[in-house]
Amino acid sequence: xxxxxxxxxxxxxxxxxxxxxxxxxxxxxxxxxxxxIGIMYLIGVTIALFLAGIFALVLRSHLFKFDxxxxxxxxxxxxxxxxxxVMVFSFIIPSIPxxxxxxxxxxxxxxxxxxxxxxxxxxxYLWIIGTGCLLLAILSGRGLDTGWTFYTPYSIxxxxxxxxxxxxxxxxxxxxIFTGLNFLVTVNTMRLKGQGxxxxxxxxxxxxxxxxxxxxxxxxxxxxxLMLIAEKTMHIGIFDAKYGGDPVLFQHFFWFYSHPAVxxxxxxxxxxxxxxxxxxxxxxxxxxxxxxFSSVAIALLGFLVWGHHMFTSGQSQxxxxxxxxxxxxxxxxxxxxxxxxxxxLYKGSILLNTPMCYALSFIFLFGIGGLxxxxxxxxxxxxxxxxxxxxxxxxxxxxxxxxxxxxxxxxFHWWPKFFGxxxxxxxxxxxxxxxxxxxxxxxxxxxxxxxxGMPRRYASYDPEFLPFHQLSTIxxxxxxxxxxxxxxxxxxxxxxxxxxxxxxxxAASLEWQSSSPPDFHNFVHSPVLNDPYDFDSQVYDxxxxxxxxxxxxxxxxxxxxxEPVHH
Amino acid sequence: MNWQIPLMLAQSTDNLEELRKRxxxxxxxxxxxxxxxxxxxxxxxxFSTEYWFPTQASSFxxxxxFLYMAVFWISLVFFVAIVGVMIYFCIKYRRKxxxxxxxxxxxxxxxxxxxxxxxxxxxxxxxxxxxxxxYFDMRIPREDAEEIHVTAKQFAWIFTYPDGDQTAELHxxxxxxxxxxLQSEDVLHSFFVPAFRQKMDVVPGRxxxxxxxxxxxxxxxxxxxxxxxxGHSKMKTMCxxxxxxxxxxxxxxxxxxxxxxxxxxxxxxxxxxxxCHKVNGEKATxxxxxxxxxxxxxxxxxxxxKVDEQYILDSIWEPAKDVVDGxxxxxKMNSFKGILNQNDVNDIIAxxxxxxxxxxxx
Ligand code: HEM
Ligand SMILES: [Cu+2]
Ligand SMILES: [Cu+2]
Numbered sequence: 001x002x003x004x005x006x007x008x009x010x011x012x013x014x015x016x017x018x019x020x021x022x023x024x025x026x027x028x029x030x031x032x033x034x035x036x037i038g039i040m041y042l043i044g045v046t047i048a049l050f051l052a053g054i055f056a057l058v059l060r061s062h063l064f065k066f067d068x069x070x071x072x073x074x075x076x077x078x079x080x081x082x083x084x085x086v087m088v089f090s091f092i093i094p095s096i097p098x099x100x101x102x103x104x105x106x107x108x109x110x111x112x113x114x115x116x117x118x119x120x121x122x123x124x125y126l127w128i129i130g131t132g133c134l135l136l137a138i139l140s141g142r143g144l145d146t147g148w149t150f151y152t153p154y155s156i157x158x159x160x161x162x163x164x165x166x167x168x169x170x171x172x173x174x175x176x177i178f179t180g181l182n183f184l185v186t187v188n189t190m191r192l193k194g195q196g197x198x199x200x201x202x203x204x205x206x207x208x209x210x211x212x213x214x215x216x217x218x219x220x221x222x223x224x225x226l227m228l229i230a231e232k233t234m235h236i237g238i239f240d241a242k243y244g245g246d247p248v249l250f251q252h253f254f255w256f257y258s259h260p261a262v263x264x265x266x267x268x269x270x271x272x273x274x275x276x277x278x279x280x281x282x283x284x285x286x287x288x289x290x291x292x293f294s295s296v297a298i299a300l301l302g303f304l305v306w307g308h309h310m311f312t313s314g315q316s317q318x319x320x321x322x323x324x325x326x327x328x329x330x331x332x333x334x335x336x337x338x339x340x341x342x343x344x345l346y347k348g349s350i351l352l353n354t355p356m357c358y359a360l361s362f363i364f365l366f367g368i369g370g371l372x373x374x375x376x377x378x379x380x381x382x383x384x385x386x387x388x389x390x391x392x393x394x395x396x397x398x399x400x401x402x403x404x405x406x407x408x409x410x411x412f413h414w415w416p417k418f419f420g421x422x423x424x425x426x427x428x429x430x431x432x433x434x435x436x437x438x439x440x441x442x443x444x445x446x447x448x449x450x451x452x453g454m455p456r457r458y459a460s461y462d463p464e465f466l467p468f469h470q471l472s473t474i475x476x477x478x479x480x481x482x483x484x485x486x487x488x489x490x491x492x493x494x495x496x497x498x499x500x501x502x503x504x505x506x507a508a509s510l511e512w513q514s515s516s517p518p519d520f521h522n523f524v525h526s527p528v529l530n531d532p533y534d535f536d537s538q539v540y541d542x543x544x545x546x547x548x549x550x551x552x553x554x555x556x557x558x559x560x561x562x563e564p565v566h567h
Numbered sequence: 568m569n570w571q572i573p574l575m576l577a578q579s580t581d582n583l584e585e586l587r588k589r590x591x592x593x594x595x596x597x598x599x600x601x602x603x604x605x606x607x608x609x610x611x612x613x614f615s616t617e618y619w620f621p622t623q624a625s626s627f628x629x630x631x632x633f634l635y636m637a638v639f640w641i642s643l644v645f646f647v648a649i650v651g652v653m654i655y656f657c658i659k660y661r662r663k664x665x666x667x668x669x670x671x672x673x674x675x676x677x678x679x680x681x682x683x684x685x686x687x688x689x690x691x692x693x694x695x696x697x698x699x700x701x702y703f704d705m706r707i708p709r710e711d712a713e714e715i716h717v718t719a720k721q722f723a724w725i726f727t728y729p730d731g732d733q734t735a736e737l738h739x740x741x742x743x744x745x746x747x748x749l750q751s752e753d754v755l756h757s758f759f760v761p762a763f764r765q766k767m768d769v770v771p772g773r774x775x776x777x778x779x780x781x782x783x784x785x786x787x788x789x790x791x792x793x794x795x796x797x798g799h800s801k802m803k804t805m806c807x808x809x810x811x812x813x814x815x816x817x818x819x820x821x822x823x824x825x826x827x828x829x830x831x832x833x834x835x836x837x838x839x840x841x842x843c844h845k846v847n848g849e850k851a852t853x854x855x856x857x858x859x860x861x862x863x864x865x866x867x868x869x870x871x872x873k874v875d876e877q878y879i880l881d882s883i884w885e886p887a888k889d890v891v892d893g894x895x896x897x898x899k900m901n902s903f904k905g906i907l908n909q910n911d912v913n914d915i916i917a918x919x920x921x922x923x924x925x926x927x928x929x
Contacts, residue, residue: 073797073798073799073800073801074797076800077794077796077797077799145796145797146794147794151755151793151794153753153754153755153771154754154755154794154795154796157753157754157796158796241770241771241772241773242771242772244885244904246772247754247755247770247771247772248770281660281669282662282667282669283669283672283674284674285674286674286675287674287675287676287680288674288675289675290675290680312757312766312767312768313768313770314767314768314770314773314775317702317703317706320702321699321702324695324698324699324702325695325699328691328692328694328695331687331691332684332687332688332691335683335684335687336680336683336684338649339680339683340680342649342652342653342656343679345653345656345657345660346656346660346672347660347669347670347671347672348656348660348669349660349662349666349667349668349669350656350657350660350661350662351662352657352661352662360653360657363649363650363653364650364653367645367646367649367650368646371642371645371646372642374638374641374642374691374694375635375638375639377694377695377698378634378638378694378695378697378698379698379699379701379702380627380630380631380634380697380698380699380700380701380702380704380705380764381631381634381635381638381698382698383631383702383705383764383765383766384631384635384761384764384765384766386766386792387757387759387766387792387793388792448618448619451619451620451635452619452620452621452761453621453759453761453762453788453790455759455790455791455792455800456794457794457799457800458799458800459799459800460800460801461800462788506667533674535667535669562671
């Protein structure tokens with residue numbers, strides 16, 4: 001039993017917390033605190049997002065006319081290459097794991113920090129160096145025009161800054177491996193006493209599955225990029241037919257990493273959604289173990305389907321057939337998750353605030369993204385659709401509609417925790433609405449164009465496609481404004497928002513048992529282990545105006561349990 | 568501004584004149600956009616095949632469209648169900664005021680979970696199966712297909728017909744199947760004709776194949792679909808399907824060849840190869856090559872390979888790769904890479920085919 005004074009000390013808004021316990025730039029640049037590293041990562045990926053987003057708007061503006069002269073062909077090619085490379089390697093891969101994951105993961109375990117705080121900081125510095133190298137390609141004056149896929153032999157022939165860029169991607173790979181390794185060890189060794197695997201929030205299962213991919217697949221990318229650099233500088237004869245190499249081999253290596261990488265992008269997003277859906281319907285997540293195992297299944301099966309990016313590459317027909325078959329098996333666990341989320345909503349107490357709106361848009365958009373994967377996994381249709389705008393639309397639906405949406409939802413969910421201040425929910429929802437509608441307007445028309453035969457990576461196109469491209473351009477600006485509004489709402493809240501209690505949403509996972517913002521050591525007391533989806537374990541405290549664990553609450557005021565403790 | 572409304576509708580034919588004018592403006596900088604690309608017998612009904620696809624101009628186009636529309640309907644049903652249920656729950660179970668009152672309901676149900684994993688799987692197996700079946704129709708050429716060599720280079724296409732004549736656009740004949748033998752002079756490209764639903768990458772250093780049996784005459788867009796450098800988006804030409812062989816012969820701008828390919832091949836062969844390879848069936852330093860085309864060759868390793876374009880190319884550029892049984896362990900043939908290019912090899916292949924055809928055994 002604790003008295004009101006202790007309660008106030010544990011859960012009230014603290015004077016000193018991790019954001020202000022030390023001051024000066026050095027206290028950030030040399031920090032080993034996972035929360036500060038998480039915030040620095042967040043700032044980093046946000047910059048990357050804005051930069052690559054501006055490239056995207058330039059591309060879309062160019063495409064507003066079918067014979068546009070705004071950019072030269074060469075400039076157009078450089079623009080889409082940098083857009084893709086920065087978005088993929090510097091933004092979306094680190095976004096949820098490295099920024100949100102860093103903030104939340106140790107706290108969900110009731111731990112003080114990750115297992116290797118120095119490695120964590122190193123990962124962030126590698127991110128800076130890697131992103132710097134990518135951008136050096138622009139500053140080198142020659143640009144980069146290979147597409148984010150660096151396909152040989154064009155990447156060997158071109159005299160643009162391929163070496164800078166691939167080296168950048170190589171370094172970013174290590175940054176990603178460090179984060180993955182850290183998370184694996186942390187989840188394995190630093191769980192709270194008694195916190196078994198099946199008491200972990202699903203976000204952790206998904207981060208764990210992601211970390212497995214990061215650690216196993218990323219080295220392949222590293223080696224491939226080094227071989228590409230070697231081929232380019234020394235012509236060792238592996239990827240370039242001129243020197244006896246095989247260009248298709250590069251594609252195999254590249255996709256052996258990059259297909260699993262798409263799961264590095266989506267799995268953490270699915271984890272976020274599992275948390276949001278259950279907290280905001282105040283219901284135990286439906287089919288916990290199915291969701292948990294489907295993450296692992298996706299991670300493992302994801303290693304076996306890379307050839308579906310190469311159905312027209314000239315790989316053998318039998319191989320093609322096998323890859324198509326395995327591709328369909330990956331679709332099942334994704335579908336299972338969606339059904340489970342819906343079942344969680346059933347009979348819940350659904351709060352439609354900003355994070356939940358993002359979670360619901362995720363289901364909508366990821367639904368379209370996943371279903372259009374079926375058109376691409378089937379052989380005859382993929383032959384027609386491959387490398388058209390249909391593919392462009394498909395992967396934006398999963399990466400932007402999926403990952404970016406989940407990232408925003410997750411930020412709105414955990415923002416009050418880490419800044420101790422609440423955002424303006426109405427403006428948050430306006431932002432969400434603009435993101436959602438702008439996104440659909442941008443990418444839905446691209447499915448039509450793709451099916452009608454509009455190839456991707458084209459700087460000019462036939463007039464037939466004009467109306468669709470124009471819709472797409474308008475949508476892109478709406479989307480941009482939506483993201484900007486969300487950004488402003490969040491930043492404003494971090495500094496000026498009204499104070500909020502330790503657990504305003506009645507979430508039950510352990511991070512909500514700290515004060516908001518959390519202490520430097522995360523928890524001043526040792527957190528009480530409870531089931532992350534047992535929301536009844538949290539009760540309202542009117543003095544603090546927030547939810548706290550039953551164990552800490554005033555026994556005279558605690559309402560009886562509405563559901564049994566063990567399920 | 569050419570802002571056509573309603574936008575989600577298929578391009579209507581009303582403003583065709585206007586479109587032609589604009590297209591003509593593009594052709595000035597060297598690009599051809601065939602008229603038929605502008606006309607969509609399309610419809611504004613997004614639930615129809617015509618909305619999503621250009622004309623069906625090949626034997627398998629209808630199959631592709633069928634699967635596409637089937638997946639489209641399956642997806643639509645699932646999507647509407649998912650989003651419908653989601654919206655329904657969000658309205659029905661919406662939190663009223665500050666009262667958090669979820670109603671008790673089970674948090675797992677193994678039967679349901681297995682059901683909703685297995686039922687969609689059955690559909691997926693079906694989609695896979697239909698996709699694979701049509702895939703083989705798209706990839707396996709009919710025996711009697713005419714062979715046309717397609718050379719892609721930054722940023723143009725060259726088409727070479729069996730008699731050695733060339734064109735800058737692809738000319739086919741209706742109901743006459745064609746096997747396209749693709750080769751690249753520099754980087755990756757991809758051969759794509761949306762109206763045929765056919766696509767195949769063009770890979771430097773090897774041959775790839777695309778097959779098409781055109782079923783409708785007309786002009787169709789042909790574009791490079793694999794990013795290949797600065798002028799990628801200008802690497803467009805057209806494919807014209809003529810009604811008859813004579814139509815094609817008379818209505819095409821041919822770049823005439825001085826000699827048949829096999830004659831060129833014979834010349835090269837006599838200069839470069841005949842020292843080691845006889846054409847009378849007798850073994851010399853190397854095996855005789857007069858009957859080699861199309862057979863299953865036994866290699867030193869015990870494997871057999873089919874003698875096709877790729878095998879001949881490898882034998883000439885990288886003789887050490889596949890050494891013929893009885894001629895190992897180290898080949899005495901030296902590589903002709905850098906001496907003979909892929910077009911020379913094509914000519915030699917034409918000659919080898921000719922030899923095979925003319926051999927008395929045939
Ligand atoms: C749900 C099941 C999914 C299936 C069946 C599927 C299937 C495919 C297939 C077959 C392709 C190759 C298309 C082509 O190039 O012709 C593809 C492309 C792609 N997919 Fe998916 N996909 C799925 C989900 C995802 C997810 C979750 C992501 C990422 C978050 C993703 C990201 C991508 C990307 C980035 C590409 C294209 C890369 C490029 O060519 O630049 N996909 N998908
Ligand atoms: Cu993939
Ligand atoms: Cu190209």
